[in-house]
Every structure is written in structure tokens, then in C-alpha cells.
Amino acid sequence: MRAVRLILIALVAFSLISSASAQSLPGGFVYLRDIDPSIIQDIRYATSNNFVGRPLAGYGAGECVVKREVGLRLKAVQQELAAQNLSLKMFDCYRPARASLDMVKWSQNGHETAAERRYNPNIPKTELFRLGYIANRSQHSTGAALDLTLVDLKADNSAKYDPSKTYADCTAPVAMRAPEGSVDMGTGYDCTDAKGHTAVTSINPEQRTWRKRLVAAMARQGFVNYSKEWWHFSLPGAGGAAYDFPIQPRRN
Structure with a gap:
């Protein structure tokens, strides 16, 4: 009996060690859900609902992973927004370096589908890197860059993306675009078009106001917006080396 008990204890210990190692993160990284589960x-790159049309390499789970300082500052932004019945919505956080290489291969595969063109209706995908919309070496891989938007918690956000539907491109009116369950920023997420530039004037006043509110809320915690993408922010000084560890499921 004692031998059986020892075996059971050993198995439990092994299970705990395996579970811990499966979710261990290097270099001060954390799961954002552990910092603020309300965000x-x-x-999107862990799903097929993105410009590549499939999960990217390294995205083994749909979890936002960031440097701890970044997570704490996002929590502060969220606390401010909560008083306004708003929430942050994360589209991408830490990005394994292999995912950026996956994007490079995608851009060079020699064809573009109609679903892909929804994201870059006016620019050939072979030009996206040269024009600065996608980087070979992404700041996301340092854990200090983020893609995000705002959600109005009082609005009806129930509409979901349906892969069987044909949606208009990312610059079309919001009712024609793929639903994102967020406020109307004038374009969809990852829209590689001039209308996706943060300060563009060819969107309506309400859309410009939403962009300004997002930029201002993030700036109060030190985040800097990338001018060609209203959704992209980074925290200067919080990055460092690029990483390539895969994103794995978070365990409680």
C-alpha cells in the first residue's frame, strides 16, 4: 500500500511539474488574463479570421501574452475605460518570430484570394512589407507591441464573424464589413489602406473621435501609436530581444 501511495504522489508531482512547464513564459512575460481578466x-492570428486565412505559426492558443510592465499598464488603461462603460479588446500581443516568417511566406506565395483582398483592397500583398504595413522582424515579438481596439459595453456586440459569408472589404461601411464586436473605427482591424492611418481625414467625425479616445487613453499610460495603423501601439523601453516561443494554452 505504501508503495502505491508513493507512486500516486510521484504521478501527481509529475503532473504538476508538467503543467507548470507547459505554461511557463520566459523573459518577464505574462498572460494578460492573469493581470486583468476583464480585458x-x-x-485573430490564432484563428482563420485574419488576412492569411488560417492560424499563423506559433499561435497554439488565443491568448494575449505580454511583458509584465505592459500588462500592468494595460490594466490601468482598462480601469480608466471601465468608468466610461468601455473596454479594451486585444487582437494581437506577443507574436512569435516564426509567425512573422509565416507572413513573409504568405506574401510570396504568388496568389491572392478574395478573402485576403478584404484586408488590402488597393495594395498588392507583395508590397505590404515595402510600404511598412508588415515587418519581417516585428516589435510584437519583443512583447512590447499590441494590436487593439475599444468596445462599447452598452452596445449590442453579439454579431459574430461567419466564415461562410461574403463580406465587403475593410474600408466599407461598418454594416458591410466583417463584424468585430467593437466600436466603428472607420476600417476593420488589419486594414492595409490609407483609411487605416490613424489621423486620416477621410472617415467621419464619430470614427475620428473614437480613434482619438483610444490614442489618448493609451498615451496616458505611455503607449505610442503607429501612424499607419490606428490599432497598433507599443511601449517604448519595454521590449528588448525578439522571442520565438510558441503561445500555449494558459492553465489556471
């Missing part, structure tokens, strides 16, 4: 997550 909405829709990690």
Missing part, C-alpha cells in the same frame, strides 16, 4: 481578447 476582452480576440487573438
Whole structure:
């Protein structure tokens, strides 16, 4: 009996060690859910709902992983927004370096589908890197860059993306675009078009106001917006080396 008990104890210990190692993160990284579970997550590169049309290499789970300082500052932004019945919604956080290489291969595969063109209706995908919309070496891989938007918690956000439907491109009116469960920023997420530039004037006043509110809320915690993408922010000084560890499921 004692031998059986020892075996059971050993198995439990092994299970705990395996579970811990499966979710261990290097270099001061954390799961954002452990910092602030109220922040909405829709990690698009872990799904087929993105410009590549499939999960990217390294995205084994739809979890936002960031450097701890970044997570704490996002929590502060969220606390401010909560008083306004708003929430952050994360589209991408830490990005394994292999995912950026996956994007490079995608851009060079020699064809573009109609679904892909929804994201870059006016620019050939072979030009996206040269024009600065996608980087070979992404700041996301340092854990200090983020893609995000705002959600109005009082609005009806129930509409979901349906892969069987044909949607208009990312610059079309919001009712024609793929639903994102967020406020109307004038374009969809990852829209590689001039209308996706943060300060563009060819969107309506309400859309410009939403962009300004997002930029201002993030700036109060030190985040800097990338001018060609209203959704992209980074925290200067919080990055460092690029990483390539895969994103794995978070365990409680």
C-alpha cells in the first residue's frame, strides 16, 4: 500500500511539474488574463479570421501574452475605460518570430484570394512589407507591441464573424464589413489602406473621435501609436530581444 501511495504522489508531482512547464513564459512575460481578466481578447492570428486565412505559426492558443510592465499598464488603461462603460479588446500581443516568417511566406506565395483582398483592397500583398504595413522582424515579438481596439459595453456586440459569408472589404461601411464586436473605427482591424492611418481625414467625425479616445487613453499610460495603423501601439523601453516561443494554452 505504501508503495502505491508513493507512486500516486510521484504521478501527481509529475503532473504538476508538467503543467507548470507547459505554461511557463520566459523573459518577464505574462498572460494578460492573469493581470486583468476583464480585458476582452480576440487573438485573430490564432484563428482563420485574419488576412492569411488560417492560424499563423506559433499561435497554439488565443491568448494575449505580454511583458509584465505592459500588462500592468494595460490594466490601468482598462480601469480608466471601465468608468466610461468601455473596454479594451486585444487582437494581437506577443507574436512569435516564426509567425512573422509565416507572413513573409504568405506574401510570396504568388496568389491572392478574395478573402485576403478584404484586408488590402488597393495594395498588392507583395508590397505590404515595402510600404511598412508588415515587418519581417516585428516589435510584437519583443512583447512590447499590441494590436487593439475599444468596445462599447452598452452596445449590442453579439454579431459574430461567419466564415461562410461574403463580406465587403475593410474600408466599407461598418454594416458591410466583417463584424468585430467593437466600436466603428472607420476600417476593420488589419486594414492595409490609407483609411487605416490613424489621423486620416477621410472617415467621419464619430470614427475620428473614437480613434482619438483610444490614442489618448493609451498615451496616458505611455503607449505610442503607429501612424499607419490606428490599432497598433507599443511601449517604448519595454521590449528588448525578439522571442520565438510558441503561445500555449494558459492553465489556471
